[in-house]
Amino acid sequence: MVLIYSDDIDITKELIAKGKELADETGGKVISTIIGEVDEEAANELIYHGSDEVIVVDAETGEFKADKYAQVLNQLVEKTDSEIILIGSNKNGKELAPRLAVKLETGCVTDCTDLYFEDDALTAERIAYSGKAIAVQTFTSKPYVATIPPKNFDPLPKDESRQGEITREKVEVTETGLRIIDIQEKEIKGVNVEDAEIIVSCGRGFDNKEDIELAEELAGSLRGATIGCSRPVAADLKWLPEDHWIGLSGHKVKPNLYVAIGISGQIQHIAGMRDSETVVAINENEDAPIFESADYGIVGDLYEVLPKLIDAINEEKG
Amino acid sequence: MNIAVCVKDVVDVSEIKIDEKTNEPILEGISREVSDIEKSAVEEAIKIKEEYGGKITVLTVGSVENMENIKELLAMGADEAVIISPPEEPDYTVVSELLAGAIDEIGDIDIVLCGEASIDLFSGQVGPRVAELLDIPQITYAEGLEAEEEKIVGERDVGGNKVMTVESSYPVLVTVTKEINDPRLPSLQEILGAANKPINEWESDEFMDHEIKPTMETKDIRGVSMERKNIIFDEDELEDSVKKLAENLAKEGLLE
Ligand SMILES: Cc1cc2nc3c(=O)[nH]c(=O)nc-3n(C[C@H](O)[C@H](O)[C@H](O)COP(=O)(O)OP(=O)(O)OC[C@H]3O[C@@H](n4cnc5c(N)ncnc54)[C@H](O)[C@@H]3O)c2cc1C
Ligand SMILES: Nc1ncnc2c1ncn2[C@@H]1O[C@H](COP(=O)(O)O)[C@@H](O)[C@H]1O
Numbered sequence: 001m002v003l004i005y006s007d008d009i010d011i012t013k014e015l016i017a018k019g020k021e022l023a024d025e026t027g028g029k030v031i032s033t034i035i036g037e038v039d040e041e042a043a044n045e046l047i048y049h050g051s052d053e054v055i056v057v058d059a060e061t062g063e064f065k066a067d068k069y070a071q072v073l074n075q076l077v078e079k080t081d082s083e084i085i086l087i088g089s090n091k092n093g094k095e096l097a098p099r100l101a102v103k104l105e106t107g108c109v110t111d112c113t114d115l116y117f118e119d120d121a122l123t124a125e126r127i128a129y130s131g132k133a134i135a136v137q138t139f140t141s142k143p144y145v146a147t148i149p150p151k152n153f154d155p156l157p158k159d160e161s162r163q164g165e166i167t168r169e170k171v172e173v174t175e176t177g178l179r180i181i182d183i184q185e186k187e188i189k190g191v192n193v194e195d196a197e198i199i200v201s202c203g204r205g206f207d208n209k210e211d212i213e214l215a216e217e218l219a220g221s222l223r224g225a226t227i228g229c230s231r232p233v234a235a236d237l238k239w240l241p242e243d244h245w246i247g248l249s250g251h252k253v254k255p256n257l258y259v260a261i262g263i264s265g266q267i268q269h270i271a272g273m274r275d276s277e278t279v280v281a282i283n284e285n286e287d288a289p290i291f292e293s294a295d296y297g298i299v300g301d302l303y304e305v306l307p308k309l310i311d312a313i314n315e316e317k318g
Numbered sequence: 319m320n321i322a323v324c325v326k327d328v329v330d331v332s333e334i335k336i337d338e339k340t341n342e343p344i345l346e347g348i349s350r351e352v353s354d355i356e357k358s359a360v361e362e363a364i365k366i367k368e369e370y371g372g373k374i375t376v377l378t379v380g381s382v383e384n385m386e387n388i389k390e391l392l393a394m395g396a397d398e399a400v401i402i403s404p405p406e407e408p409d410y411t412v413v414s415e416l417l418a419g420a421i422d423e424i425g426d427i428d429i430v431l432c433g434e435a436s437i438d439l440f441s442g443q444v445g446p447r448v449a450e451l452l453d454i455p456q457i458t459y460a461e462g463l464e465a466e467e468e469k470i471v472g473e474r475d476v477g478g479n480k481v482m483t484v485e486s487s488y489p490v491l492v493t494v495t496k497e498i499n500d501p502r503l504p505s506l507q508e509i510l511g512a513a514n515k516p517i518n519e520w521e522s523d524e525f526m527d528h529e530i531k532p533t534m535e536t537k538d539i540r541g542v543s544m545e546r547k548n549i550i551f552d553e554d555e556l557e558d559s560v561k562k563l564a565e566n567l568a569k570e571g572l573l574e
Contacts, residue, residue, distance in 0.1 A: 185480050223574075317573050
């Protein structure tokens, strides 16, 4: 059996697609789990997208806590006799999977970009050294626990004629010393940099938040490109919300065009955008490493370059 | 408050080049460092110690090729270091078992601090694994931390534009992001003063009561090269440079 869990239903659907492929090789079913809320509609969604079964775990389990959810999944692995456990690689999934692996006394690979059987053992590929290399790792223990980042596999097309069993489980968990005091949800328009075809990305070369408008103006003349940013712009300065953040610890993108403005091009940023088709860099420092990772570059002050570039692009478009 | 900080001696990733013949990353001769995130973990430990007293032990599994990296952490304010040599090529199971075993051996630890992930492989496994082995709660991705007498309060950005405030009893494991603080740079005096702080080297069989076997095997690490055109437009007039850029983008069909 392949057991699947993510608190993000979109990721769950992607994992089901991969899980099905693996289940075809091992035999057995794909079983998805929904923990903490009883949502009939979501359960059906997962069946329509290829899950053979869905287990809905009782709401009493409460808000996500890694130590508690690891207890839940540990019991479900046992109950379903699962050999492969796929977990979505968002922050919750990544703090959950290693704890579960310890309970199961087994190996775990986080952020797998691929997963396949080779010589009867599950083999995982993941990025190493900030994208400069791919590590190929084989499990020497069972069951197999892996986390998979979003947008790595395409979900199966929705098929509303599919049938599957939906079961409810009540799972006993012990409370731990952790308490959630407060969750602040920032009401902002979400962006999806992962699917963007053109990205205009802002770094610490911008002097203040308001100036990001310049980048937005450029984005406007580039078919309404999506705005991205480096880690400090999102994490330190908080000028843009986290979903714009590109890089090793942020989102991985692969647009046709990536325009890096005032971004130095540290390896951890490159890790997120190295699969871009064409890269343009604008930076006042001619020695900035971003130029090594760029197809086209202009050395100059972004405040001078951007207005002129916008004019030139508009002129070129006629 | 007794604190253990787990740090890893890693290659400076930005220096790594790919061997064109073997397509493998060249790791020899590259300078090694303790990543900034783990220095932030040490800094956080020092701040807590300044308020509550106690002892800070820095723990690392693996050979330390550049001892200055560990001495710098002692100069910052950690009290003692333990370097644990693993039995063989360690995977995450082995590293975390050794760290949890060493933390047990030291005893009476209130807080275990780790980085959100190591800068070379960026797995984020060791923190949660150690917490599970010690059977204690964890606060991951902390970007703010406030230790109180009976509990610790952490701020964490959990993605999806959600920021969470959580509290935990002691003992607890916390993984920090690099935004949590700016690690201090030790003064020359502090560097000299740290020369006598103990750096202990432990063999695993001295403190582990059971054998540990790896659960994963690395079969291959292959380089990924990135080919770029590297054309810089550097005309006398900026107008001409941006025009050339726009022309090239048009030629590639990116302005349609
Ligand atoms: C564990 C870890 C994970 C990380 N993950 C990520 C990640 O996911 N994404 C990420 O981006 N970073 C990440 N980082 C941080 C990364 O190492 C760099 O610190 C960061 O990318 C730098 O951001 P920046 O280029 O915007 O700022 P800086 O490095 O400060 O660069 C600013 C650039 O702007 C240029 N500039 C300044 N003024 C102007 C001007 N007027 N006109 C034109 N150019 C100008 C400067 O020459 C400079 O090159 C991570 C770091 C660690 C340790
Ligand atoms: N070999 C090691 N020795 C000590 N601590 C480690 C080691 N490897 C990882 N860590 C700690 O665990 C964190 C996460 O590492 P990783 O799971 O490798 O991404 C790091 O930031 C360190 O705090």
